[in-house]
Amino acid sequence: MPANTSRFLAACNRQPVDATPIWLMRQAGRYMVEYRTLRQRYSILEMIKTPELACEVTMQPIRAFDLDAAIIFSDILPPLEGMGLKLDFVKGEGPVLGNPVRTAADIRALAVTPPEESLWFTLEAIKLVRKELDARSLPLIGFSGAPFTLASYAIEGGGSRNHVHAKGLMMGEPALWAELMGKLSEVVGRYLLAQARAGAQVLQLFDSWVGQLSPDDYRRLVLPYSQRAIAIARQAEVPIIHFGTDTAGMLHLIREAGGDVIGVDWRIDLADAWNLLGDGVAVQGNLDPVALFAPWPELRQRAQQVLDAARAAGRTGHIFNLGHGILPETPVDNVRRLVDFVHDYTRLS
């Protein structure tokens, strides 16, 4: 395989690389004019559920930038649809689940359907993308929302600031919580596994909301279920990236839950994070997505800081990424410059 394929996979496995690999969470997205053009004709769910469209959107940033990996175009929430939730994306509001899960009966009614039935479109899209990527010798990432993040969306019925309903069930109804999280961990694990079997060479678990928990709640009430999902996905024997935000106070627990690579946000110095995580794990991150709005010299200095921090940690296995998804209004020129700079700076120095 050419250098750029081996680069991302090598870093996942903590092997030496010719230059630091880079990809960007939500790299297929609204900041690209190619994406916005398609979005005028199709809804987000239409794009996710039409393999040809999902393939096209996945490839857009690959054609535009020298990225080291593609990530299949989807969202963290489609696994909830297969369980019986009504998912929609509402302009200005984000994802909305029309029938939130609140009672024992609601949880009992949730289905654990095979991903080949409920999420066939993403598995098909993965096959299509792999054909295109193989010609470029680039690897593909599959992904899913993690059990806690899915539980929060399912219970709240959408995004939430304080997660009062989700934490209410978690703190107040331990048996129901265990039942819900048990189902979610099966769904997530099987979905990740199916994506690897369809052709994804790396898997990422997104626990976007996990930083809203205290470390002890995470350890007792969430970690076992993330661990279970990862154990199922492990059967595919591909590297697993485990990402959350606001995790500076519980990185040791995120690592305990599993993953070959731990994704960290910008709220902690990357060297500090890696030291807290310890040896034997790769790290992905951690530029503030807002830095992409800064003038190029300022952005370059910030990217360099991340790369220097990774080097200060003195280990192999850094994958450059943002600390969270790229924002919709991000200037495309800065994306291009950032991707090239990460390669150039680490190749030369």
Place this chain on the structure above:
Amino acid sequence: MPANTSRFLAACNRQPVDATPIWLMRQAGRYMVEYRTLRQRYSILEMIKTPELACEVTMQPIRAFDLDAAIIFSDILPPLEGMGLKLDFVKGEGPVLGNPVRTAADIRALAVTPPEESLWFTLEAIKLVRKELDARSLPLIGFSGAPFTLASYAIEGGGSRNHVHAKGLMMGEPALWAELMGKLSEVVGRYLLAQARAGAQVLQLFDSWVGQLSPDDYRRLVLPYSQRAIAIARQAEVPIIHFGTDTAGMLHLIREAGGDVIGVDWRIDLADAWNLLGDGVAVQGNLDPVALFAPWPELRQRAQQVLDAARAAGRTGHIFNLGHGILPETPVDNVRRLVDFVHDYTRLS
């Protein structure tokens, strides 16, 4: 002074106490029927700007619960009004600033007016409250939003998820940022000092948004201004509490910025936080506000965990509090039980 007065002030000064002191951020608020009754007749700003009403609302939780301190009823944002911003509280949206600060001219136009002119109502309210509290021998906390949090509100025009405009100015216009933050640190410092001179025995700096920054941005672009505000307030020689959320990755910097007491949220174990902060500083926190919605045995167990973690740190100077403000729908009975439990558990054990 009776035990309960000395208890809170003693803990601020890391002296031994007869029982762990407790107060709750936003303890005067919507979860109380007494507050909601007044709110039917007055807007939030009317309540803040009428000293008699602010005094009444400040006293409501003091009459209802065995709290160890009162905090003057206001908001973190009124200092922005005196600078020329138009502040309003819009139902469902929270605070809105009608004329956000975006340009050099906007920043140049911001006034640094004496708090005795622009915030006289809160200083008057403090004097009224002190008369009532002296009869109960309870201390009063004055407070202000910190420079970064005020800057973000001023630039964004309200609350924000990604702080793109605020960080954009911070990253892209260093000279303007310095000018804005310089003015804010003067306004905040003088306002805190004036509150102490009016009778507040403790001051709290609220940096609610600071956890959205990377540690390096905080250190270079925010810390000097928080430090300056604290230095001005220091002239009053009263204890200063420095609080932020999402600070697990930069507690050492929050401490460096100053404060006799550091407030921490629930996203880090309290013993871990105190160890990161080091010796010579008191700690306030750190129960998840959502825990107050849990059944009492569950809430009690969580409160006990916080108290046990504080004891595990092996130091004097723990003030029990939530990790952020109490939520509007919080059950009042749980507040009463929590306050009593914190005293009983630490007094007996």
